Amino acid sequence: MNIPTELRTAHPDVYWLAEDDHAGLTNYLLDWQWLAANEAIHTVTKAGEGNMNCTLRVTTNERSFIVKQARPWVEKYPTIAAPWERALIEGGFYQLIAGAATLQQMMPRLLGSDAVSRINVFEDLGASDDLMRLYAGERKLELAQIETLAAYLTQLHRGFVRYEDKAAFANRAMRTLNHFHIFVFPLQPANGFDLDAITPGLQAAAQKLKDNAAYVARVTQLGELYLQDGDALLHGDFFPGSWLQAADGLKVIDPEFCFFGAAEFELGVMLAHLLMTGHSQVVIDRLWQSYQPASSNWQPALVEQFAGIEIMRRLIGVAQLPLRLGLAEKTVLLEHSVAIVMHDKENE
Ligand SMILES: Nc1ncnc2c1ncn2[C@@H]1O[C@H](COP(=O)(O)OP(=O)(O)OP(=O)(O)O)[C@@H](O)[C@H]1O
Ligand SMILES: [Mg+2]
Incomplete structure (x- = not known):
């Protein structure tokens, strides 16, 4: 078994984000109440170029937002392990700066964090490139x-x-x-x-x-x-x-x-x-x-x-x-x- 398969099996409580899993993602987001009951996912695409994490743009009939998951490996090179708690630290950073208006104004709003699946949900700043x-x-x-x-x-x-x-x-x-x-x-x-x-x-x-x-x-x-x-x-x-x-x-x-x-x-x-x-x-x-x-x-x-x-x-x-x-x-x-x-x- 390769590293991701092993780790996926070892963590059955984690929801593993996938671009093509609209049904699973819908259930996951509904469970966390990050999707309204009348909202349906239209498209899920890569949010942009990134190496470390799985970062997706979810577009619904109402809006779009960003879902970013840290896995215990580097997304682009799945055989390389990566510190999994990075998602928790990143989420914590956003919580910390949320009260500082100038900083928050220059960053997307954090819409939610799931510490088990290491997922953060962010406001979508638009599809412009970095x-x-x-x-x-x-x-x-x-x-x-x-x-x-x-x-x-x-x-x-x-x-x-x-x-x-x-x-x-x-x-x-x-x-x-x-x-x-x-x-x-x-x-x-x-x-x-x-x-x-x-x-x-x-x-x-x-x-x-x-x-x-x-x-x-x-x-x-x-x-x-x-x-x-x-x-x-x-x-x-x-x-x-x-x-x-x-x-x-x-x-x-x-x-x-x-x-x-x-x-x-x-x-x-x-x-x-x-x-x-x-x-x-x-x-x-x-x-x-x-x-x-x-x-x-x-x-x-x-x-x-x-x-x-x-x-x-x-x-x-x-x-x-x-x-x-x-x-x-x-x-x-x-x-x-x-x-x-x-x-x-x-x-x-
Ligand atoms: N809130 C957002 N709004 C709009 N686009 C975003 C947002 N967050 C991420 N993106 C897009 O997704 C890309 C990857 O996001 P991010 O840099 O957070 O992921 P990463 O996996 O940590 O990347 P890297 O490996 O470069 O560190 C960004 O370069 C950007 O194009
Ligand atoms: Mg990064």
Whole structure:
């Protein structure tokens, strides 16, 4: 038996979401009173491009909504196990921010959560794509959009500093997974990941970073910081794949990697994606100007270092982006990664 079959059998109390199971889904949603008695499902389709979860758009005779199920595996690669409690953490995040008007206004409303089947039901923000198209290089974020995203982060990072039950959002398993893919795997000497199949010559470019012991040590050290608990509530995966262009403005989804940690990590990730998508210095400056850090010991140099690491892992790690860059451009970005990760070391 493969992993999903085994796990399905082991958890008979779970409703397993499936695009073609209209009858089962109707019963399931009626049981939870997420469907009105006079409502009928018309269509069930994939909500968009996602890897981790089963995320469907359900359209009825009345409306549409999103049903997202975390399974104990990665949806796109069912033989790879994934932390199952991520759905509970994601649901908890939405419950936590629901009282903060600016944040809720920028996220879909959570319509319901089922902790047994690890299903969350969300307001549908419309079938518009997420901003992954930024990687094609044809579009750029406008300054007003940068301000909107910076305002979201400001509010998120400052808003829950005194929240008492931070341990409920430790999200250890997801953080461990992310830590491995950001700080460890990409620089592992022989990780078996064929970079030349992505861009011929990329393997050799990556080797230079792997051979740079000071760089690897610094990345390892920053990885430890990522694993530490902090005061700021982070979204945890703040990049264009989590931003949606809805009819009434930019929205943020998918906080399944959220945790209380160092805000510099989150800003660094966003900065990395602005750099990789060719945004101008004016745009980047606007991010720095708009974002208001929560903590007085905020360290801008750390933001740059986390940005450098995010660039590196997106180019030579498994979580590849639809970037249209050749070897020369990727090499420049990797060199930039080394420069900004090592920056304050050289000045010491
Ligand atoms: N509330 C929503 N309204 C409209 N579209 C949505 C909504 N939630 C998700 N989508 C669409 O479904 C896609 C996948 O959703 P989401 O990112 O939450 O799933 P995921 O499995 O966690 O994805 P990933 O593997 O990228 O983390 C989104 O990129 C978006 O296109
Ligand atoms: Mg996700």
